[in-house]
Amino acid sequence: MTEPRHTIDCDVLVVGGGINGAGIARDAAGRGLSVVLCERDDLAAHTSSASTKLIHGGLRYLEYYEFGLVRKALLEREVLLRSAPHIMRPLRFVMPHARGQRPAWMIRAGLLLYDSLARRELLPASSGIALRRHSAGQPLKPEFTRGFVYSDGWVDDARLVVLNAIDAAERGATILTRTTCLSARREGERWQALLDKPDCGRIQVNARYLVNAAGPWTAAFLQSAVPQARPRPLRLIKGSHIVVPRLFAHDYAYIFQHPDGRIVFAIPYEQDYTLIGTTDLDYQGDPGQVAITPDETSYLCELASYYFAAPVMPADVVWSYAGVRPLVEDEAADAKAVTRDYRLEVDSDGAPLLSVFGGKITTFRKLSEEAVDLVARALENRHGSWTADACLPGGDLFGAAPQNRAVLEFGGWLREQQLRYGWLPTALVARYARAYGTxxxxxxxxxxAPGAMGEEIAAGLYEAEVDYLRRYEWARSAQDILWRRTKLGLHLLPGATGRLRDWLDAHPLHKP
Structure with a gap:
């Protein structure tokens, strides 16, 4: 076996660079613990960039009596919105009422319950609407005359992961992307893990605590680290989405219910598009190879076409993506009914190991806080929780503390930046503001001056931004830059990916 070229001693080793791993690393580093996070691919390369991109309580989970989960998520919505108003925003959802659905009075009662489960300062309450007199009714078929509107939020999911990793690193954590954890075994009171990072060789990490946040691979990693363990079974649920040219001009989103009980959203996306999803299907294959199927595309198009006056066809799809959500197996018969709550399990037979099972993006901060509470207790760290009152990087528009005005006055702050950087196109400054905040x-x-931005590698993508993403956000490939750090891949002409790839090859990153 090749001897490690580097050795790192730390308090906590986190395996997994999705939203839960990055959130845990951030929280732990902020409590003064020394942290190493390793991710075998890019940050948010899998499940955490394949969500419906919502910060929501989960209205439909009320149907399954998941009141605790819904309340937990509802409490988190405004905490998250205040922490990162540049990558999150409030969003109003329209629910058309169709024949054969529950009675309107029952839906209204459910929305009133949804409104009342958690305090709201930013998000307006639900109400009934007459679709024929409302802008959101215009794109719908005329038979939909009545509906409801309620509030949740939108998030750039991949950037949320990156911001947590940035914050963790700035608080002292070591973030190792494209680094595989080859093995982890207990050696006395520590974990000894062997990592492989191709650009610098093998790394040995000696950690007092191991956190397994490997998402769909959590059970497999636990089995490899603790062969005698009987990991809690995960139920892998596949969710697929399609993106089509924008179907409506307003800023509302839609929630549509299929007769089979599944929910599909239609959401304004990247100014020029509509995002439609998701599916809920059991998945048995390799989570790393998940992809949408023609049947799923047809399903999403058919459901959207049931509501929209203009039919949505598979030929309209300009992009699609799929992800596997690792949910806690609860013996639910239908994939859509499987709980989205999480469970944290500690194996303390020797050096402690925490495994994260399940979860949803809205509750990542709370999950991370509860996870690090367990870690801190074991390591006798008394710092206490802190993330509820902290901005994520770039979210400090009006000071270090999260504020409602950062959400409510983001438009004004954006206009100030457009004046400050008046030598750049206003649309480009708006994109920078929404992606990077401060x-x-x-x-x-x-x-x-424009000339100081360096080469324009592709339309609207300058050398300055690529350099920033490589130096501060661990971006390495064209895929990282065009589809996770930004969504420029949707807007660029064919061939842009190849040009960016050639530029990256010709300009190797020189690390400090």
Missing amino acids: RMHTLLAGRE
């Missing part, structure tokens, strides 16, 4: 000042530091 960190756009780091991206643009020392630049005062």
Whole structure:
């Protein structure tokens, strides 16, 4: 066996660079613990960039009496919105009422319950609407005359993961992307893990605590680290989405119910598009190879066409993606009914190991807080929780503390940046503001004219931004840049990916 070239001693080793792993690393580093996070691919390369991109309580989970989960998620919505108003925003959802669904009075009662389960300062309450007199009714078929509107939120899921990793790193954590954990075994009171990072060789990590946040691979990793363990079974649920040219001009989103009970959303996306999803199907294959099927595309198109006046056809799809959600097996007969709650399990037979099972993006911060509470107790760390009152990187529009005004006055703050950087196109400044928040000042530091942005590698993608993403956000490939750090891949002409790939090859990153 090749001897490790580097050795790192730390308090906590986190395996998995999705939203839960990044959130746990951030919380632990903020409590003064020394942290190493390893991810075998890019940050958010799998499940955490394949969500419906919602910060929501989960209205439909009320149907399954998941009141605790819904309340937990509803409490988190505004905490998250305040922490990162640049990558999150409030969103109003329209639910058309169709024949054969529950009576309107019952739906209204459910929405009133949804409103009342958690305090709201930013999100308006639900109400009934007459679709023929409402802008959201215009794209729908005329037979839909009555509906309801309620509030939740939208998030750039991949950037949420990256911001947690940035915050963790700035608080002292070591973030190792494209680094595989080859093995982990107990050695006395520590875990000894062997990592493989191709650009620097083998790394041995000696950690007092191991956190298994490997998403769909959690059970497999637990089995490899503790062969005698009987991991809690995970139920892998596949969710697929399609993106089509924008179907409506307003800023509302839609929630549509299929007769089979499944829910599909239609959401304004990237200015020019509509995002439609998701499916809920049991999945048995390799989570790393998940992809949408023609049947799923047809299903999403047919359901959207049931509601929209203009039919949605598979030929309209400009992009699609699929992900596997690792949910806790609860013996539910239907995939859509499987709980989205999480469970944290500690194996303390020797050096402690925490495994994360299940969860949803809305509750990642709370999950991370509860996980690090367990870690801190075992390591006798008394710092206490802190993330509820902290901004994520770039979210400090009006100061370090999260504020309602950062959400409510984001438009005004954006206009100030467009004036400040008036030498750049206003649309480009808007994109920077929404992606990077106050960190756009780091991206643009020392630049005062378009020529200072460097080469325009693709339309609207300058050398300055690529350099920022590689230096501060662990972006390495064209895929990282065009589809996770940004969504420019949707907007660029064919051939842009190849040009960016060639540019990256010609300009190797020189690490400090």
